[in-house]
Amino acid sequence: MVETMIELNGLTKKFGQTAAVQDLSFTVRPGQVTGFLGPNGAGKSTTMRMILGLDRPTAGTATINGKPYGELDRPLTQVGALLDAKWVHPNRSARAHLRWLAASNDIPASRVDEVLRLVGLSEVAGKNAGGFSLGMSQRLGLAAALLGDPKVLLFDEPVNGLDPEGILWIRRFMQGLAAEGRTVLVSSHLLSEMAQTADHLVVIGQGKLMFDGSTKSFIDRASEQSVRVRSPQLETLRDLLTTNGMTVREDKTDGNPALIVAGQTSDAVGELAGKNSLTLYELAPQQASLEEAFMRMTGGAVQYHGANLGGDVSVQKPMGGAL
Template sequence: MIEVTGLTKTFGSTTAVDDVTFTVRPGIVTGFLGPNGAGKSTTMRMILGLDRPTSGSALIGGKPYRSLTRPLQTVGALLDAKWVHPNRSARAHLKWMAASNGLPTSRVDEVLRQVGLTEVAGKRAGGFSLGMSQRLGLAAALLGDPQVLLFDEPVNGLDPEGIMWIRRFMHALAAEGRTVLVSSHLLSEMAQTADHLIVIGRGRLIADTSVKDFVDRASESVVVVRSPSADELRAALTERGYTVREEGGALLVAGVGIAEVGELAASRSLVLHELSGRNASLEDAFLKLTGGDVEFHGSGVDDVMKGGL
């Protein structure tokens, strides 16, 4: 279990993490989400003792990371897949880590096999692709067979097959009763991987909830309608007091049922090419709840073109 209590980190006049409290429980995959600059990596570094908190605490199994005698046997982490010495082979790197924590050498080949790197175990890590480096980082995290695991953007550089593999891998680790915390910017992937979400923005906790509750909290069911008489239909819907916006050539109507839109169109003899419902996705919920906490906002394509490149 990971317990974060009142965690705060300031760098000069900048507050990177602001009084954050949450618990990561065993047996489920917990997704750690937030816009760029939200404080995710800083929080994970404080959990692992790489950054000292300005105030508050982060405990792993009831203890701060720095007090762990054999840390690899308690917690495994993948924060930077490219931190390995480029001239070491994958096997040599893991042997060095095993020796530093009193682990048997036999464990090295076990984790290499587990992550699918047996055939390249003797090759220099500096020549690995990002996807292979991610797998080596996973092997290092698993080396001590820890009960607590932290992964920062573990699917970076993986192809679709690799992403599916790591999704199943995370689920299998959690099913063994391990505590699994995964940071990722791929929201569609988190929707299929995580059971629970910790969401932060500008260093502050925004949500600590299940994926379903997070989506429901920001959910706005809408009716999607396409018509060659879109302008006339929009006017009719607006007259009724419905909120209408356009997206990709379709009208999105909030606060109304499919039947009502269909009956209104029929009463005006308007032809419809599409009439369907749509619920919010994890991406929709994330953007709605963290939109004000994004550090930098980009301009739309039209704005960029108007202003010049």
């Protein structure tokens, strides 16, 4: 039996002389949420479209359960996808839209009301989808993705248009799908949300693979190791640290004067303070946020940059609309 997963091998897509995706290889495995990240224009949407057979690769392969999407029997029962929440006839009701999709793949009509209930749209099932808000359209797109009860799911910006309650709901929803043993690939520009949702990250830049590993290892790899330390003898501690060649800066983020010691471990700082009989109120290793780690790793792979403002302020925008 083939394990339910997505596999890319040397996947390449060129538009004329421009390579949108270059020799991309990675595997999305079941039982975890895999976040798909990259700066704007990195090739994420193109990659997802090739996985789903909507774009033909210039070279390489993208397979689902060991086969290209086009060779899957009743594909909605094997793969569910949400790429464009507004891909729906505006004059069809939510229920009619799902019934049409169900009929195309021999899915029982009874499944339609099941998925509408699952995503919280039962009360508006008879209303035209063209009048839905973006958040409601996202829920309808999720219902369509789940219609055939597939083992493989792809979501592109699934929290767009959702309020905080809806974002929390979909986070738990995706994690629940993964916990059932499904393969879940999701792209999002909300990096703080991915930090709480994804177990695994695939990061690309300019169409090339930059990282493939756990969320924690991504942050650790891209982060500068540092230590936050507080002491009633702060100035004495500062002098001691700098005298021993350590780089120190002030930190008042929580209102309590402290020092950030760059490139050091808590053991090294604590041992030095102890040898000199200094009292410490806090000694804590610091970890960068996913946003900071992402910016540090992908800064050189940003396709579009903002202009300088006022000559000395540079605005860089590696993330936008669809990551």
